[in-house]
Amino acid sequence: DVKVTQSSRYLVKRTGEKVFLECVQDMDHENMFWYRQDPGLGLRLIYFSYDVKMKEKGDIPEGYSVSREKKERFSLILESASTNQTSMYLCASSFGFAGFAGPQHFGDGTRLSIL
Amino acid sequence: AQSVTQPDIHITVSEGASLELRCNYSYGATPYLFWYVQSPGQGLQLLLKYFSGDTLVQGIKGFEAEFKRSQSSFNLRKPSVHWSDAAEYFCAVGGGSQGNLIFGKGTKLSVKP
Numbered sequence: 434d435v436k437v438t439q440s441s442r443y444l445v446k447r448t449g450e451k452v453f454l455e456c457v458q459d460m461d462h463e464n465m466f467w468y469r470q471d472p473g474l475g476l477r478l479i480y481f482s483y484d485v486k487m488k489e490k491g492d493i494p495e496g497y498s499v500s501r502e503k504k505e506r507f508s509l510i511l512e513s514a515s516t517n518q519t520s521m522y523l524c525a526s527s528f529g530f531a532g533f534a535g536p537q538h539f540g541d542g543t544r545l546s547i548l
Numbered sequence: 549a550q551s552v553t554q555p556d557i558h559i560t561v562s563e564g565a566s567l568e569l570r571c572n573y574s575y576g577a578t579p580y581l582f583w584y585v586q587s588p589g590q591g592l593q594l595l596l597k598y599f600s601g602d603t604l605v606q607g608i609k610g611f612e613a614e615f616k617r618s619q620s621s622f623n624l625r626k627p628s629v630h631w632s633d634a635a636e637y638f639c640a641v642g643g644g645s646q647g648n649l650i651f652g653k654g655t656k657l658s659v660k661p
Contacts (some may be wrong), residue, residue, distance in 0.1 A: 534642070
């Protein structure tokens with residue numbers, strides 16, 4: 434089975450801090466994604482990456498950056514955390530080859546609270 | 549514009565009753581379609597997927613879904629609901645090599661004894 438591991442289930446940080454959320458997948462997937470999930474808004478794509486050192490903005494990239502130095506690891510960075518970034522963050526991965534991508538597999542999520 | 553609509557925000561069914569969750573999509577190319585389930589405090593688990601071929605697809609936990617191109621729908625069904633099926637269900641559509649998905653806003657399922 435695909436395993437997507439997010440480094441923390443719960444995280445509490447203070448306004449203005451730089452926050453790192455880590456995600457690791459064990460299936461050699463090309464594609465990796467970061468979403469945030471808020472009640473009534475569903476899942477919103479923050480950033481995704483289809484290869485090492487490649488990144489693409491999703492629907493709500495403002496206030497976030499990402500890093501993908503190795504194929505298995507995709508990090509989400511909150512440059513200066515704000516209270517409106519309190520949310521559930523979900524990481525996902527999928528394989529991609531020759532114009533086709535498989536289903537996304539998700540981690541358990543990180544519930545981040547910014548005080 | 550590409551979109552996914554799940555018309556029902558919250559559905560309550562009795563244990564043992566049948567279930568159908570609705571999903572309609574708008575997508576410019578041949579869609580790949582997915583249903584995910586999320587238990588409270590957890591990530592999303594893939595229930596089933598449709599890429600091509602037979603329009604009735606079987607998934608895990610006794611779920612199935614039917615792709616109807618003429619109606620742009622991909623409804624999820626289960627003949628007999630169990631209390632453990634209480635969760636939130638998300639329909640998603642996507643395609644292309646980068647695998648981006650567009651998610652519906654979800655349908656929360658409650659199961660009464």
